[in-house]
Amino acid sequence: YDYDRPLMKTQVPGPRSKELTKQMGQIQNNTAINFFCNYEESRGNFLVDVDGNRMLDVYTQIASIPIGYNHPALLKVVSDPNNASAFVNRPALGILPPESFVDKLTEGLLTVAPKGLNRVQNMACGSCSNENAYKAMFIWYRNKERGTSIPSDADLSSCMINQLSILSFSGAFHGRTMGCLATTHSKPIHKLDVPSFDWPIAPFPRLQYPLDEHVRENAQEEARCLEETEDLIVKWRHKGMPVAGVVIEPIQAEGGDNHASAAFFISLRKIASKHGCAFHVDEVQTGGGATGRFWAHEHWGAEDPADIVSFSKKLLTGGFFYRDEMETDKPYRIFNTWMGDPSKNLLLAEVLNVIRQENLLAEVTRTGKALLGGLYELQAKYPNLLSRARGQGTFCAIDVCKASVRDKLILQARDNGVILGGCGDLSIRFRPALIFKEHHVHMFLNVFSDLLAAH
Amino acid sequence: YDYDRPLMKTQVPGPRSKELTKQMGQIQNNTAINFFCNYEESRGNFLVDVDGNRMLDVYTQIASIPIGYNHPALLKVVSDPNNASAFVNRPALGILPPESFVDKLTEGLLTVAPKGLNRVQNMACGSCSNENAYKAMFIWYRNKERGTSIPSDADLSSCMINQLSILSFSGAFHGRTMGCLATTHSKPIHKLDVPSFDWPIAPFPRLQYPLDEHVRENAQEEARCLEETEDLIVKWRHKGMPVAGVVIEPIQAEGGDNHASAAFFISLRKIASKHGCAFHVDEVQTGGGATGRFWAHEHWGAEDPADIVSFSKKLLTGGFFYRDEMETDKPYRIFNTWMGDPSKNLLLAEVLNVIRQENLLAEVTRTGKALLGGLYELQAKYPNLLSRARGQGTFCAIDVCKASVRDKLILQARDNGVILGGCGDLSIRFRPALIFKEHHVHMFLNVFSDLLAAH
Numbered sequence: 001y002d003y004d005r006p007l008m009k010t011q012v013p014g015p016r017s018k019e020l021t022k023q024m025g026q027i028q029n030n031t032a033i034n035f036f037c038n039y040e041e042s043r044g045n046f047l048v049d050v051d052g053n054r055m056l057d058v059y060t061q062i063a064s065i066p067i068g069y070n071h072p073a074l075l076k077v078v079s080d081p082n083n084a085s086a087f088v089n090r091p092a093l094g095i096l097p098p099e100s101f102v103d104k105l106t107e108g109l110l111t112v113a114p115k116g117l118n119r120v121q122n123m124a125c126g127s128c129s130n131e132n133a134y135k136a137m138f139i140w141y142r143n144k145e146r147g148t149s150i151p152s153d154a155d156l157s158s159c160m161i162n163q164l165s166i167l168s169f170s171g172a173f174h175g176r177t178m179g180c181l182a183t184t185h186s187k188p189i190h191k192l193d194v195p196s197f198d199w200p201i202a203p204f205p206r207l208q209y210p211l212d213e214h215v216r217e218n219a220q221e222e223a224r225c226l227e228e229t230e231d232l233i234v235k236w237r238h239k240g241m242p243v244a245g246v247v248i249e250p251i252q253a254e255g256g257d258n259h260a261s262a263a264f265f266i267s268l269r270k271i272a273s274k275h276g277c278a279f280h281v282d283e284v285q286t287g288g289g290a291t292g293r294f295w296a297h298e299h300w301g302a303e304d305p306a307d308i309v310s311f312s313k314k315l316l317t318g319g320f321f322y323r324d325e326m327e328t329d330k331p332y333r334i335f336n337t338w339m340g341d342p343s344k345n346l347l348l349a350e351v352l353n354v355i356r357q358e359n360l361l362a363e364v365t366r367t368g369k370a371l372l373g374g375l376y377e378l379q380a381k382y383p384n385l386l387s388r389a390r391g392q393g394t395f396c397a398i399d400v401c402k403a404s405v406r407d408k409l410i411l412q413a414r415d416n417g418v419i420l421g422g423c424g425d426l427s428i429r430f431r432p433a434l435i436f437k438e439h440h441v442h443m444f445l446n447v448f449s450d451l452l453a454a455h
Numbered sequence: 456y457d458y459d460r461p462l463m464k465t466q467v468p469g470p471r472s473k474e475l476t477k478q479m480g481q482i483q484n485n486t487a488i489n490f491f492c493n494y495e496e497s498r499g500n501f502l503v504d505v506d507g508n509r510m511l512d513v514y515t516q517i518a519s520i521p522i523g524y525n526h527p528a529l530l531k532v533v534s535d536p537n538n539a540s541a542f543v544n545r546p547a548l549g550i551l552p553p554e555s556f557v558d559k560l561t562e563g564l565l566t567v568a569p570k571g572l573n574r575v576q577n578m579a580c581g582s583c584s585n586e587n588a589y590k591a592m593f594i595w596y597r598n599k600e601r602g603t604s605i606p607s608d609a610d611l612s613s614c615m616i617n618q619l620s621i622l623s624f625s626g627a628f629h630g631r632t633m634g635c636l637a638t639t640h641s642k643p644i645h646k647l648d649v650p651s652f653d654w655p656i657a658p659f660p661r662l663q664y665p666l667d668e669h670v671r672e673n674a675q676e677e678a679r680c681l682e683e684t685e686d687l688i689v690k691w692r693h694k695g696m697p698v699a700g701v702v703i704e705p706i707q708a709e710g711g712d713n714h715a716s717a718a719f720f721i722s723l724r725k726i727a728s729k730h731g732c733a734f735h736v737d738e739v740q741t742g743g744g745a746t747g748r749f750w751a752h753e754h755w756g757a758e759d760p761a762d763i764v765s766f767s768k769k770l771l772t773g774g775f776f777y778r779d780e781m782e783t784d785k786p787y788r789i790f791n792t793w794m795g796d797p798s799k800n801l802l803l804a805e806v807l808n809v810i811r812q813e814n815l816l817a818e819v820t821r822t823g824k825a826l827l828g829g830l831y832e833l834q835a836k837y838p839n840l841l842s843r844a845r846g847q848g849t850f851c852a853i854d855v856c857k858a859s860v861r862d863k864l865i866l867q868a869r870d871n872g873v874i875l876g877g878c879g880d881l882s883i884r885f886r887p888a889l890i891f892k893e894h895h896v897h898m899f900l901n902v903f904s905d906l907l908a909a910h
């Protein structure tokens with residue numbers, strides 16, 4: 001059902017997109033709009049815009065379209081009259097769940113539960129998933145400290161006080177609501193003017209590439225970051241704001257596709273446990289299969305990777321998996337009106353079926369090899385322009401010498417039928433859907449190498 | 456298409472609900488679950504559970520079902536093949552909106568824009584609506600102070616510091632993510648263990664009923680609250696954490712259906728303006744027509760009611776309306792991956808059509824009179840049990856002498872086919888859909904007066 005190639009009719013944004021963007025400016029801030037889309041005509045790996053341009057989509061709505069546009073299996077879910085009720089009667093899931101919800105969780109999310117995490121709390125987006133994961137860690141930490149789940153009167157009356165913290169990493173992105181934003185450090189403009197918490201921020205390793213030529217430096221860099229992290233945990237305990245949880249992305253995505261070794265994450269997890277802190281792996285952008293495993297943290301090969309794993313984007317719904325011990329003790333502590341949306345769980349169950357039936361994780365691994373191989377070749381050919389090609393599966397990135405050149409390349413690629421995204425200061429990130437194949441890699445590489453040659 | 460009366464087969468929760476609740480306990484916290492529902496069989500004002508019980512729903516998923524279950528107009532939206540794409544291709548609305556989105560906003564949300572608020576930002580739930588409304592107020596406040604929208608380097612590097620605050624009221628509920636939670640004060644257990652901000656909390660008036668017998672006391676009480684609010688604004692400015700915005704519900708819903716006079720809100724808005732604070736009216740629970748006006752704040756009759764009005768629940772999507780001057784200056788300051796969900800805007804447009812075609816605001820006013828009249832009669836008959844009947848439209852409440860009696864009455868009503876909700880310490884709240892008619896009021900009153908007589 002996919003298209004076979006890009007087809008361009010105008011520059012992007014074209015005249016119709018420009019007109020609609022202008023209209024949107026009358027209603028709300030329109031300064032982030034790239035162009036307007038014709039989602040009805042979009043298919044598979046190709047996004048069609050309102051000016052009739054058809055582009056190979058290697059960005060997929062900020063990494064959130066799992067199996068391409070208008071996938072027939074998903075259209076079938078929507079057109080099935082048995083499902084109509086799920087789309088029109090959005091329940092307050094925490095108090096009045098639909099009959100099928102336990103089954104949908106069992107057949108859906110629980111089939112991809114990370115190792116050791118038997119429980120899952122459904123939420124609606126990446127931000128509420130992380131906000132509530134943080135709350136679960138705060139509650140767990142204090143109950144552990146109290147030795148009982150019954151709060152004293154003093155606890156209840158002093159609940160306005162800042163007593164606990166979450167440790168995050170420089171360059172991290174965990175969302176933009178105020179709890180999440182306190183742990184987000186990718187760009188200052190995201191945080192400007194918004195009150196925040198005095199929580200510790202540890203350095204994230206800055207690896208040198210190619211990795212095999214910098215084994216010793218990178219190991220030292222990671223050791224330094226681990227040491228500083230442990231120091232911060234101790235320091236904040238002494239400050240009277242103990243670290244209830246450590247939150248980290250397996251690959252820092254918005255911050256510039258920053259990777260670290262499996263050994264780093266495993267050591268970090270041990271440090272967290274040693275100091276009684278929960279370990280929260282934020283897989284909102286990395287989860288769902290793009291790294292070739294369903295969860296990026298599976299690449300660590302750890303027996304006991306995490307206490308909490310949060311997700312959203314490609315999983316269409318939001319939520320977090322958690323260890324039994326992290327269950328909250330009382331009703332309404334982790335709660336909101338909707339607690340997710342069962343119609344998204346219907347669609348997710350189908351996405352997971354397609355991933356299995358079409359063996360998409362293996363496909364992603366194959367496609368990713370072709371993509372990374374192509375990036376290696378290009379950076380060898382254009383060492384002054386490109387560097388630090390890196391990735392897992394199709395979750396790849398490459399750095400460009402200057403931000404202005406990076407931004408220009410992204411726009412030129414778009415005018416030539418390929419949608420790319422930037423991240424960090426200098427990186428181009430690749431975030432195709434799981435149905436992106438080797439021939440799509442070659443389509444991209446052809447366009448990109450022409451642009452580089454002309455540069 | 457509605458059922459004509461309740462039909463009970465078991466106590467609630469029945470055996471099937473109990474079994475499913477037990478199964479849910481293996482997956483996540485199940486302590487807030489009331490019972491499991493058969494949404495396919497539910498219709499109009501009646502919620503059907505998995506044991507075949509059919510109940511008159513006067514709570515509607517925490518006030519979030521606008522026009523009843525399985526409304527034919529909404530089922531038609533879902534079954535229309537032209538809409539399928541909106542349900543399966545969730546876009547990153549802030550960067551790649553669908554062609555129809557400007558029209559959907561114009562035909563939908565903008566037709567109900569509050570007075571003076573020409574702009575609307577779509578969001579996904581009550582929490583992200585309020586979190587982002589707060590951020591918009593912080594950004595507006597600082598830009599105003601700077602006199603320019605260009606932040607200095609010092610601004611950018613100091614953005615971790617707590618510089619601004621939001622003033623909220625005792626008893627308020629604005630959500631449970633960490634920014635929202637800092638302004639929520641309905642129950643200590645909601646806030647326990649979660650870090651918060653040192654933001655000012657003003658007293659909300661505690662009115663005495665019946666209102667016409669306590670005119671002087673109530674006016675004094677409101678004057679006292681206004682005075683304290685102004686004092687707090689001044690005090691926090693001196694503390695170096697000026698109040699960027701004042702947030703208030705037109706009726707404090709979770710906190711116990713606390714009302715105040717139109718004069719109170721109008722004076723409060725003036726105090727906010729006088730001190731350069733934005734005035735944010737949170738209509739997440741009150742908005743959408745249940746008070747007999749589309750927005751509860753319309754009852755104030757104010758020329759210039761607010762700078763920001765946030766909404767969700769009955770509006771199916773989330774978001775906030777705002778004044779032109781509050782537009783953010785730059786891209787990505789008010790942003791997240793999804794920025795709402797266009798499929799919810801499709802459904803909302805249809806809800807608004809039904810509200811107009813069936814003249815539902817006038818109907819709500821009529822039904823509300825019958826409901827409040829019935830509550831007045833009951834409290835006159837049972838003065839030791841009931842007091843403080845109050846409401847606007849069908850957005851009504853009544854107090855019960857003791858929390859334990861209130862809780863028992865709610866459970867007994869449910870076993871007799873009527874779903875009610877509690878709020879505050881002693882109140883029963885009424886939150887029917889907009890299609891709740893006078894004969895539904897009588898169904899409820901019959902069940903309720905039997906219970907009271909038997910007490």
Ligand code: FES
Nearest residue numbers: 124125128580583
């Ligand atoms: S905060 Fe996640 S949907 Fe609103």
